[in-house]
Each structure stands twice: as C-alpha cells, then as structure tokens.
Amino acid sequence: MNEAGTSSVTSALRSLVRQQVERAGGWLPFDRFMALVLYAPGLGYYANASRKFGAMPQQGSDFVTAPEMSPLFGATLAVQVGEALERTGKSEVWEFGAGTGALAHQLLGALGDRVSRYVIVELSASLRERQQQLLAPYADRVEWVAELPDSFEGVVVGNEVLDAMPVKLLVRKGGTWHERGVDLGLAWSDRPTELRPPVEIAGEHDYLTETHPHALAFIRTLADRLARGAAFFIDYGFPEAEYYHPQRHMGTLMCHRAHMADTDPLADIGQKDITAHVDFTGIAVAAQEAGLATLGYTSQGRFLVNCGIVQAMAASPTKEQVAAQRLIAEHEMGELFKVLALHKGAYWDATGFREGDRTHTL
Secondary structure, three states: OOOOHHHHHHHHHHHHHHHHHHHHOOOHHHHHHHHHHHHHHOOOOOOOOOOOOOOOOOOOOOEOOHHHHHHHHHHHHHHHOOOHHHHOOOOEEEEOOOOOOOHHHHHHHHHHHHHOEEEEEEOOOOHHHHHHHHHHHOOEEEEEOOOOOOEEEEEEEEEEEHOOOOOOEEEOOOOEEEEEEEOOOOOOOEEEEOOOOOOOOOOOOEEEEOOHHHHHHHHHHHHHEEEEEEEEEEEEEEEEEHHHHOOEEEEEOOOEOOOOOOOOOOOOOOOEEEEEEHHHHHHHHHHHHHOOOEEEEEEEHEEEEEOHHHHHOOOHHHHHHHHHHHHHOOHHHHHEEEEEEEEEEEOOOOOOHHOOOOOOHH
C-alpha cells in the first residue's frame, strides 16, 4: 500500500472509531477500540492491504514470525502435529490466523497424505488471498472458513494468534482500579471499574495491565466445538504469577511497525500491529473448565528441541542453521515464546513436552 493509500485508510478508520465512540456515549473500552483498529473490514490493520509479514523492513513488512524465519519451524512442528493426528485417529488440521500461509505450506509438505483436509480460519480477505496463492499446490486439500462449525475433530494449530486478540486495559491509580478506554478525541480516558486482574497485585503503586476476555471466550468456544483432537498454541507470554507480577507495572501491550516496537496504540491506527502477551494460566484454566485438558506447556526452544530441530539443523546449510538458531536461543524466541497443548480424548506422552514440561508452573 502506498503512502496516500495508507493515509486514506487511517483517516477513514479514525472516522469509524469516532463514530463508535460517539454511539457508545463518548467512551469506548480499549478492547473494542483494539478490535476496530485491527479487524474493521477493509480498514483495520489485519483487514487492509498493507504487507505485514517479512524478514526485513525494506520489504515493507512490520514483523517476522517463526515460519517466515525458517522452514524448519513448520517441519519440526509437524513431528508433533503428526503424532497428534495418529494418537487421536484424525487426518484434519485446523489453523487459526495463518498469516502468509508459510506454516500451512511447511506442515502440508512435511505431513503429506497424513492430512486429508487442512482448514484455515481466516478473517482477513487480503491475507486469505495471499495464502491461496502460496498454497495453490495443495488446493485439493486446503479450504478457508470464517468461523468454526458447531462440531469438528482434528488437530488445531495457532501460531501468534492469541496475542492479537483484543484485551481490556486496567489501571490502578492512587489505589483505585480504572478501566482504560478512548474518548471522542481518540485520547486515553480512564473510568473507575469493578473489574480486577485475575490475581491480587501486591502493593499500592500505580499499575497498568491487561485482561483477556476475548482470548478466554475463544478458548471456551474451541473447547465446546472440538469433539476430539488436540490444539497447539505458540505465542509469547507468561504464567499468571509472572504476568501479574508487582514489578510488571507497565503491562505488556506493544505495537509493531517496520520491525520497530512502540507503546502507543492510539497513533497511526490501522498502520501497525497491536499485541499483548498471553496469560497462559488463564488460557489453560479456561480450557480445563470448558472440557479441554492440558497436554503440556513449555518454552518454544525446549519444545522444538524435543521434536528434533537440532538434528534437522545439523542436516541443513549453515545459513539455515543460523536462522533456525533464533527459534531456540533463550535470548531470541526460544524462551519468550511458549507452547501450550490442549486435548480432548485420551492423554498421551506428547513428544514436544517429554523434557522440560512446565505445566506445574501454570
């Protein structure tokens, strides 16, 4: 998208947000604002035609995800997905928010005829078109839907999906909790609230954090509709005790544009990503309460090592080894990103969690 197009999208999106603020009585909670600026049809960040994914800002991209970083990510994840298909007796894979389609391409290539149907749940028309181009060789097995059916079976994959779901902002000021939203001037506005973080925040100091009602609702829906199978979510985040630590007083909300990060979601709306870290304890508890059991939880680095990425790297060219190293290095993605696996049906000792499982920390 050129500069003029970007400007017109932002202008139209600001008008839309102001209309919604006005309809809401002059104040819009942040989760509704975030939903609009990310997903409003044709205008929101994930719904407009701008390029999002890529390794370098010179390509016009804003950030890179693991599948674009190295094809060994999908090839290694396929070890666990293939095992899950076998253990659950299924041949369908469901991916949420497939980005460029790179992960789907890698999984389909590695799993071959073990996958009879690959379903992508995608809300963005522009991303869906890009995915269709990349996945054309697998057109006989891949299909797109905008929502889950009432009941389905198979293995679910979500890479960097939960972090993009709208969050509520709660701020403690002078010992009193407020919900943060935006006013007609698209500026911050806080209102006293009965809402609270899921755990007590020790101390009286000012404190900003997020809660995740949309991600929790998504997990409950998934639990209700997945009749049998497993789900693997890979994202950056923490267990509850770390997420709501008294020292994490500025929250985790972050924006990404041209491979740079900032903390102002009210600026340049529609032109940058807005994310928050995942509260993996909240996700696991919501899943369990709705009927999905935890299969495992660990760091991305440990998960990929358990699934054989080191051996795959050893058989790869040096350049590929360097790229893949970022997926497992603790100071890169290896520790910040976590893998949470859920299942419905009989438990099994999943390969990705055989060493270094951290389910006890949730």
